[in-house]
Amino acid sequence: MKKFTVKAIAVALASVCGSAAFAGAITSPAASSETKYAVESLTNSTDITAPAIVYTMGVARTTAQDFTVILTPSAGSTFTAGSCATALPVVAGGGAAATVSQKRSSSTECAYEVDVTTAFTTATTLTFTGLAYDTHTLATAGNIAGVTIALKDLGETAFIDNTGSLSRNVAISGNALKLVAAADTATKADVNDENGPLFGFVTVGDDVDAVAKATFVVKNNNDGGPWLKPDGATTWDFVNDGTSIAVTVAGNFAGLATNGFLAASAVGPAITATATAAGTTGTFTIATTNVGAAGTDTNVTTTFTSARNTSLNTSRTFGVSAVGDVVTGADVALTGNSAWWVWGANASQLVTPYFTTDSLYLSRFFFLNTSGAAVSYSAQCFAENTVTVTVNSNALPNNGLLNNGQTMLPASSICSFAGSTRGSIIFTVNAPINTVKGSYQAVNPGTGDNVVTPLSRPYNQANTTE
Numbered sequence: 348m349k350k351f352t353v354k355a356i357a358v359a360l361a362s363v364c365g366s367a368a369f370a371g372a373i374t375s376p377a378a379s380s381e382t383k384y385a386v387e388s389l390t391n392s393t394d395i396t397a398p399a400i401v402y403t404m405g406v407a408r409t410t411a412q413d414f415t416v417i418l419t420p421s422a423g424s425t426f427t428a429g430s431c432a433t434a435l436p437v438v439a440g441g442g443a444a445a446t447v448s449q450k451r452s453s454s455t456e457c458a459y460e461v462d463v464t465t466a467f468t469t470a471t472t473l474t475f476t477g478l479a480y481d482t483h484t485l486a487t488a489g490n491i492a493g494v495t496i497a498l499k500d501l502g503e504t505a506f507i508d509n510t511g512s513l514s515r516n517v518a519i520s521g522n523a524l525k526l527v528a529a530a531d532t533a534t535k536a537d538v539n540d541e542n543g544p545l546f547g548f549v550t551v552g553d554d555v556d557a558v559a560k561a562t563f564v565v566k567n568n569n570d571g572g573p574w575l576k577p578d579g580a581t582t583w584d585f586v587n588d589g590t591s592i593a594v595t596v597a598g599n600f601a602g603l604a605t606n607g608f609l610a611a612s613a614v615g616p617a618i619t620a621t622a623t624a625a626g627t628t629g630t631f632t633i634a635t636t637n638v639g640a641a642g643t644d645t646n647v648t649t650t651f652t653s654a655r656n657t658s659l660n661t662s663r664t665f666g667v668s669a670v671g672d673v674v675t676g677a678d679v680a681l682t683g684n685s686a687w688w689v690w691g692a693n694a695s696q697l698v699t700p701y702f703t704t705d706s707l708y709l710s711r712f713f714f715l716n717t718s719g720a721a722v723s724y725s726a727q728c729f730a731e732n733t734v735t736v737t738v739n740s741n742a743l744p745n746n747g748l749l750n751n752g753q754t755m756l757p758a759s760s761i762c763s764f765a766g767s768t769r770g771s772i773i774f775t776v777n778a779p780i781n782t783v784k785g786s787y788q789a790v791n792p793g794t795g796d797n798v799v800t801p802l803s804r805p806y807n808q809a810n811t812t813e
Contacts, residue, residue, distance in 0.1 A: 370405040370406075370508065370509050370510075371402060371403060371404050371405035371406075371498065371508040371509050371513070372402070372403055372405065372513065373400065373401070373402055373403075373496060373513050373514075373515040374401050374402070374403045374472070375398075375399060375400065375401035376398050376399075376400070376515065376517055378515070378516075379516075381491065381516045381517055381518050381519040382397070382398050382517060382518050382519070382575060382579050383518075383519055383520075383521060383571075383572055383573065383574050383575055384485050384518055384519070384520045384521075384574060384575055384576075384577065384579070385520070385521070385522070385523035385524075385568070385572075385574035385575060385576065385583035385588075385676075386485065386486055386487065386488050386520045386521065386522055386523075386574075386676055386679065387522070387523050387524055387574075387583060387585075387588065387589070387671065387673040387675070387676045387679055388523075388574075388575075388576045388577055388583045388588060388673070388675050388676055389485060389486055389520075389576075389577050389675060389676050390486050390675075390676055390677060391482055391483060391484055391485065391486045392481070392482055393486075393577050393675065393676075394427055394479050394480065394481055394577060395479065395480050395483065395485065395492070395518060395577045395578075395579065396430075396477065396478070396479050396480075396577070396578060396579045397478045397479065397480065397492075397494065397517045397518060397579070398517055398579060399474055399475065399476045400418075400434075400474070400475040400476075400478065400494060400496070400515070400517065401472050401473070401474050401475075402416075402436075402472065402473045402474075402475075402496055402498075402513075403440075403469070403470075403471070403472050404441075404467050404468070404469055404470075404471045404472070404473075404508060405469060405508045405509065406469065406507075406508055407466060407467055407468050407469065408443075408463050408466065408467035408471075408507075409463065409466050410463050410464060410465070410466060411463075412463060412507075413460065413461060413462045413463055413501050414460075414461050414463075414498055414499065414500055414501060414507055414508075415450065415458060415459065415460055415461070415498070415499045415500065415501055415503050416436060416458070416459045416461060416473065416496065416497070416498055417456060417457070417458045417459075417496070417497045417499065417503075418431075418434070418456070418457040418458075418475065418478070418494055418495070418496055419455060419456050419457075419494070419495045419497075420454075420455065420480065420492070420493070420494060420495075421491065421492055421493035421494065421495070421514070421516070423483065423484045423490075423492075424480050424482060424483040424484070424492045424493075425454040425455060425480065425481050425482045425483075426453070426454050426455070426456075426457060426478065426479065426480060426481060427454075427479040427480065427481040428452050428453050428454050428481075429452070429479075430457075430477055430478050430479035431449060431451075431452035431453075431457035431478075432449055432452065433476070433477035433478070433479070434457060434475040434476060434477050434478040435447055435449060435459065435475075436459055436461070436473040436474060436475050437473070437474045437476070438461070438467075438471065438472070438473060439471070439472055439474065440468070440470045440471045440472045441467065441468030441469070441470035441471040442465060442466075442468070443463070443465050443466060443467040443468060443471040444463075444464045444465035445461050445462055445463050445464055445465075445467075446461075446462040446464060447459055447460070447461050447462075448460050448462075454481060454482075457478070460501065461473075478494070480492055480518070483518070485518060485519075485520035486520070486676060486677065487520065488520055488521050488522045489519070489520065489521065490519070490520050491516045491518060491519045491520075492516070492517060492518040492519075493514055493515055493516040493517055493518075494514070494515060494517055495512045495513065495514045496512060496513050496514075496515075497511075497512040497513075518579075520574075521571055521572070521574050522570075522574075522679065523567070523568040523572060523573075523574035523583045523585070523641075524565075524566070524567065524568070524585055524589065524592075524671045524673070524679055524681065525565075525566040525570055525681060526563060526564070526565055526566070526592075526667070526668070526669050526681035526682070526683045527563065527564040527566060527644075528563035528564070528667045528683045528684035528687040529563075529564075529684075529687075530684065530686060530687060530688075530689060531561040531562070531687065531688050531689070532689045532691065533551055533552045533554065534548060534554050534559045534561070534688065534689075534690045534691070535548065535549040535551065535554075535690065535691050535692050535693050536548060536549070536658075536659040536660065536661060536690060536691075536692040536693075536694070537549045537692075537693060538692065538693055538694030538775060538776075538777045539693070539777065540556075540655065542655040542656070543655070543656075543657075543658065543725075544658060544694065544725045544775045544777075545658040545659050545660060545661065545692060545694060545775060546602075546653060546655045546656065546657065546658065546659065547653050547655050547659075548653065548659075549693055553648075557604070557652050557653045557655050558650060558651070558652050558653075559650070559651045559653075559690075560648050560649065560650050560651075561648070561649055561665070561687065561688040562646050562647065562648045562649075563646075563647055563649075563667055563683065563684075563687065564644050564645065564646055564647070565585075565592065565633065565638055565644070565645045565647060566644050567584065567585045567586070567638050567639060567640065567641050567642070567643055567644075567645065568582060568583055568584060568585070568641040568642060569641075569642050569643055569644055573641065573642065576588070576675075577675075582641050582642075583641065584640060584641035585635060585638050585641070585671075585673075586635050586636075586638060586639075586640055586641070587635075588673060588674050588675065589635055589638075589671060589672065589673045589674065590635070590672040590673060590674060591632050591633065591634055591635070591671075591672050592632065592633040592638075592669050592670070592671045592672070592681070593630070593632055593669060593670045593672070594610070594630065594631050594632070594633060594647075594667065594668075594669045595628060595629070595630055595667070595668055595669065596608075596622070596628070596629040596630070596649060596665055596666070596667050596688075597627060597628055597629075597665065597666045597667075597668075597685075598627065598629075598663055598664060598665030598666065598688070599627060599663045599665075600622045600623060600624060600625065600626050600627065600628075600629060600651075601624065601625055601657070601659075602624070602653055602654055602656075602657050602658070602659050603622060603623075603624040603651060603652070603653070603654060604624075604652040604653060604654040604655075605624070605654070607622075607624075607650075607651060607652030607653070607654070608620050608621065608622035608629045608649070608650070608651060608652075609649065609650040609652070610631040610647060610648070610649050610650070611647070611648050611650075612633060612637035612638070612645060612646070612647050612648075613639075613645055613646045613647075613648075614636070614637055614638060614639050614645050615634065615636040615637040615638070616634070616636060616637070618631050618632070618633060618634075618637060618647075619631060619632070620649070624654070629649070631649075633647065633669075649667075649688075658727065658773075658775065659690070659692075660692075660696065660805070661691065661692035661694060661695060661696050661775075661780075661805075662689075662690060662691060662692070663688075663689075663690040664686055664688070664689050664690070665687055665688035665689075666683065666684060666685035666686060666687055667683040667684060667687045667688070668680070668681060668682060668683040668685075669681040669683060693777070694775055694776055694777050694778070695775075695776050695778060695779060695780035695783055695804070696773055696774060696775050696776070696780075696804065696805055697714075697773075697774045697776065697783070697784075697785045697802035697803070697804065698771070698772070698773050698774070698802060698803050698804070698805050699771065699772060699787045699800055699802050699803070700771045701769065701770075701771060701787075701800075702758050702769075702770065702771070702772055702787050702789070703758065703768050703769050703770075703789060704758055704759045704762065704763065704764060704768050704769075704770075705768040705769075706759075707791065707793070708789050708790060708791055709788070709789070709790040709791075709792060710757070710758035710759065710787075710788070710789050710790075711755055711756065711757055711758060711787075711788050712755070712756040712758060712761075712774075712785060712786070712787055712788075712802075713753060713754070713755050713756075713785060713786050713787075713788065714749045714753065714754045714755075714756070714783060714784070714785045715752070715753055715783070715784045715785070716749045716750065716751050716752060716753075716754065716778065716782065716783050717751075717782045717783075718751065718778045718779065718782040718783070719751055720751055721748045721749065721750050721751055722748065722749050722776055722777050722778040722783070723747050723748055723749075723776075723777045724743075724747060724748070724749055724774055724775060724776045724777065725743075725747065725774070725775050726743070726761050726762065726772055726773070726774055726775075727772065727773045727775070728761070728762035728764075728770050728771070728772050729770050729771040729772070730764045730766075730767050730769075730770045731764075731767045731769040731770055732766065732767050743760075743761065744756045744757060744760045744761065749776065749778075749783065758787075773805070774802070780804060784801075784802075785801070785802035786799055786800060786801050786802060787799070787800045787802060788800075
């Protein structure tokens with residue numbers, strides 16, 4: 348038996364391993380450099396044109412080594428069969444030449460025969476230009492379309508130039524139109540509003556007295572692109588390729604002034620906005636003329652004007668979302684932010700759903716104020732039945748102040764009910780919620796019953812220090 352020396356084996360292995368360096372490759376488009384298509388410009392049946400695909404030979408081919416090239420689409424995609432002829436490979440580089448003809452064409456395959464007339468080298472390339480996709484999955488952002496290339500002998504029984512097929516993604520889709528709504532937590536209801544506690548807003552930033560504002564951004568092909576139209580060359584632009592953006596602002600619009608919900612773009616004409624004073628939804632439409640050109644961001648500002656005749660309470664949350672209507676593709680849902688505009692207050696509120704002014708009871712409220720100073724308060728009472736309610740605001744116990752430490756307030760001295768003795772109450776306190784706590788006590792001296800109920804915090808108030 349023939350024996351091989353260690354040196355001979357090493358040389359043989361080096362020869363085999365070294366040959367892998369000469370394997371053919373798809374050299375264009377480069378990996379992770381797919382053409383970017385805007386989902387707003389297409390459906391899954393919109394024809395798209397792939398960028399030029401270049402295959403570089405890995406080994407030389409002589410004039411006696413003719414071969415076949417087969418292109419197939421990635422899963423979920425099909426070719427436009429007629430584009431197989433358009434994409435007939437062009438041979439170049441290394442002085443090579445060939446006669447190229449089409450063997451087969453269908454929606455799932457483009458096959459070509461390459462008859463070598465001047466020897467190929469490792470500098471020789473095959474370029475496929477104009478290959479088109481008839482169907483794909485690019486109408487969903489983030490999906491891809493690709494191609495697989497196989498070089499085989501003329502009889503298509505064995506691979507050449509590689510041990511198998513090579514694949515490359517040539518297209519990826521994404522959203523060219525986006526809505527970005529960064530959280531705005533600056534708006535505060537003002538307990539010191541001159542029209543009433545929490546009737547207006549603290550003056551800060553864009554907010555002043557009766558008016559609060561929040562802004563979001565419309566991005567017109569200005570994120571991760573540029574995203575292109577189906578021709579693979581033209582930039583998608585909402586100004587030219589869109590129709591409108593329907594915006595919805597969801598939240599509590601109670602206390603809104605008549606026509607108090609407004610919207611304005613930094614670009615173009617005025618925007619008409621609609622919301623009801625007691626409703627939960629505000630809407631408006633952004634036109635193409637309200638948005639800057641492709642590659643820019645446009646600020647859109649919404650305005651809430653308070654009627655200043657009722658409390659806005661201490662906490663509200665507004666979400667914003669939108670639907671973009673476009674010329675070619677399907678409507679596009681723009682996610683926005685469900686907690687976009689979050690209101691707070693420079694006060695806190697404490698509530699009990701029941702108290703009594705019946706003289707049979709010793710009915711009292713107790714407060715613990717740890718803020719270090721006396722703080723003012725106001726009260727809003729609600730009767731059990733539809734009867735007259737009087738808030739004794741001109742004679743609030745302790746002159747409308749909660750002393751530092753403990754304060755006791757007789758219930759009957761705060762509110763009076765005509766025709767009823769039972770009701771609910773909301774205390775609005777000019778102090779952070781984490782510094783004031785309260786409870787309600789009802790004692791029946793005749794029976795000895797003694798009920799103590801902690802006052803609760805409505806509206807999800809945070810433990811804020813504002």
